[in-house]
Amino acid sequence: MERYETQAVVIGGGATGAGTLRDLSLRGIKSILIEKDDIASGTTGRNHGLLHSGARYAVKDLESARECISENRILKKIARHCIEDTGGLFVTLPEDDPVYHNELLEGCKISDINAREISIKEALRLEPNLNHNILSAIWVPDGTIDPFRLAASNILDAKEHGAGILTHTMVTGLELKSGGNIVRAADEKGNQIEIRCDLVINAAGVWGQHVCSLGGIELKMFPSKGSMLIIDYRINNIVVNRCRKPSDGDIIVPGDTVSLIGTTSREIDYSRIEELRVDDDEIDVLLEDGEKLIPNVSKTRALRAYCGVRPLVAISGETMGRNISRGIVLIDHSERDGAEGLITIAGGKLMTYRLMAEMTADLACSKLGTGGRCRTAKTPLPGSEKKISERKNVRAFTGISQSVVGSTLYRHGLRVQDILKRDKKNYRLICECEMVTEGEAEYAIKKLDVKNIIDLRRRTRIGMGPCQGELCAYRSAGLFADFGIYRPEKSIELLYNFLEERWKGIKPVLWGDGLRESEFTYWIYEGLLGIGEIKFDDDPGDGDGV
């Protein structure tokens, strides 16, 4: 049994938890974050990464709209390397009600969102792949945000300010009593951990219901599933929204090297949140509606499909997924349930994580009676300290291929300096689709809390390109042993789990080139390497270090 003591324990390593940990650490409050899986493995890593301008909510939910535009402006400054300022379009198709167009413009005006109507010609110039039959277009300051990078750099900064983090560690018990709360947790090997703290912050997203129940508190979550489809390459460079009442399949977001079609909305039972899957009819809807926005969708390869659960708190009696406000819910359980040391933060959006963290940390500080003022609205995240001039920065690394430098810079911002040294490692590519070098993998494994290849994927994009792990999987498996993290035998298990994880997302879109690709991958791993024959013991003996 390991025992720790700290001021605050944050449960959940999504954007909200990561942001809260950072905010607390910047205010000088000692904190530890516990995450049952990996950073951004929950809903944070399962959305389309839209940096909302707020326009999407401007017609029905002005409060959300205002939150969005204000955070949109802040994040563009403090999280530069996690964000692409692509701009967005709302386009009306012939079958859409033209009235919505004006309502949207009006709502944006009220919410102080800089939206403007543009000509169809201009829209097609900005986004040549757009459906040529659109009736009208509005430009809005939408952008894209990379959730993995965002969460990881919040954690990195928190750690650099003294915070602790335990990933692959699940909270299993909460003892809430005045004068010291106890959080019990267990890691994947079954090691028990006990942390004594003044304050517990429940940032477990949709799992917040379960976390509360561990402390004997009832909180009802309202899970609403949304599915998304990834397209092999960037078919658009601007966020394309359909100008109509929010419904299924009305957005295509460019995200790094791919594009994402989103989303559906389906009510599911809380008991099923661990066994989520994308349904076939959802894929049909996404492809059909996606094609209406960008006809080229039908010609491209679908890489994978996945789904996430919106962490909406059912405080009132609403029943429909989209009609519930995505508002932020901050609960001080001392008022509600007499639990002095528990705060729950839920709802909101990925892109309002900072605001949620600020609200949470404000409450935490007032409860603890210490801590300074919030600095996260001004202090840039690690890697985003300065505006990055791509030209200049790429040139600084002569001798390393420009596409490697550019891609690494894109992923890690100015921290690229810690990664790209003139070293053989930076010439050896692990992932050819996304240009990940051995050097970048080493940095991620050693500095960014990476415990397996799936985690490595979230930090670097290994395995997220068209080959979906075909070539990078076995190369990265070996690295963990090379860097002395695990014994070599463990590599096979890492490899196996990674391939299974990739396969899960490929399965729903198994046709055409994607099918050929996975046949080939299957041939390599099963036919050539015989991975299916390998038996793992109950305790595969990873060992801590070698």
Add this chain to the structure above:
Amino acid sequence: MIKLENISFDHCIKCTVCTIYCPVARVTHLFPGPKQSGPDAERLRIKNPGLVDESLKYCTNCKRCEIACPSDVRIADIIQDAKWKYVKKGFFRPRDFFMSRTDLAGSLGTIFSPLANFLFSFFPVKILMDLFLKIPYKRSYPAYERGTFRRKFKKLAARQKTFEKKAVYFHGCYVNYNNHSLGTDLVRVMNAMGVGVELVREKCCGVPLIANGYLEKAKKNALFNISSLSGAAAGKGLKIISTSSSCTYALKHEYSHLLDMDNTGIYNSIEYVTKFIFDRFEEGARPPLRPVSIRAAYHSPCHLERLGGVMYTIDLLKKIPGLDLIILHSECCGISGTYGFKREYYQISQDVGYQLFRRIEEADPEIVITDCETCRMQIEMNTKYRVMHPVSVLAMALGDER
């Protein structure tokens, strides 16, 4: 921004066969290979043109990768396209300018041929060209003929009218300026099969222009050639033949794939010469052939491989009595048009060809046969053997009567 038409990169299944087959990636680590420079990097370039990697300039456009690819990815086209779309090119490039204007250089060279040939083989001149134009002094250049093939053809033109069957001959720059006898050999072979030869107005096919990034000029030439040739092709239903595998490949495929030109009017009429001869032979128009009694090694040029034309040439050569034929392992000779004439690529070009030269020497033939003019230059420079075009070998078998 992505061009909707050419999304063949999306079919790549990352099997890496192309990179195994790439002759350049095999000899230098400077070039990451077709997979990475082509379909892999294309996704990055679509995301951000700034991510273009200049290493793609090492691609020779030999197209061997495309032959190997099981997914029909137009790898070399993707690389060529990216090279000129995303990589900045200097404004003033005298060497590339002259090298790519084979017709301009040719017209000057043929007027002053003795002087030009003397200068280009005069050592001090070569040193100066190396210093100022970055053309390696070790390189030998093709000699210029006196006058053009077209002028010479005038004397033969009258006789061509007497044939009922006709074909249009796209002679290209090399025959016009550097090798008249290949042109006259072609006329003899055609006539022997009962086919008359016609010339139409033509400009350089554009291969050197494309290789040097003068795409607009290449498009102009393409437009000119398409309209000139389609008159004959569509109008009179004639076949268009060429003795250059690279010209043929450009007219048939690169015009549409790389230059976005509509060449459907001539597409079905264009044939590389040995295919045309093969068909005539099949029809029974095979002239009597005399034994040549010569030992020859055949090298198949990359672009003919890509065209799928090698089997016709081999079949034709096999029909020549007395030709003791050794078919060399299919390999790139390394010159790739103007590539091997540039100092920055010269060593790579030599390294690529090394295996081929060695195999030729091992075979120790009396002559080497190949379909491509620049392969010929490369082999003649690097081995001691004389190189002939298959049509000239066939003409040899026809005997001397004119």
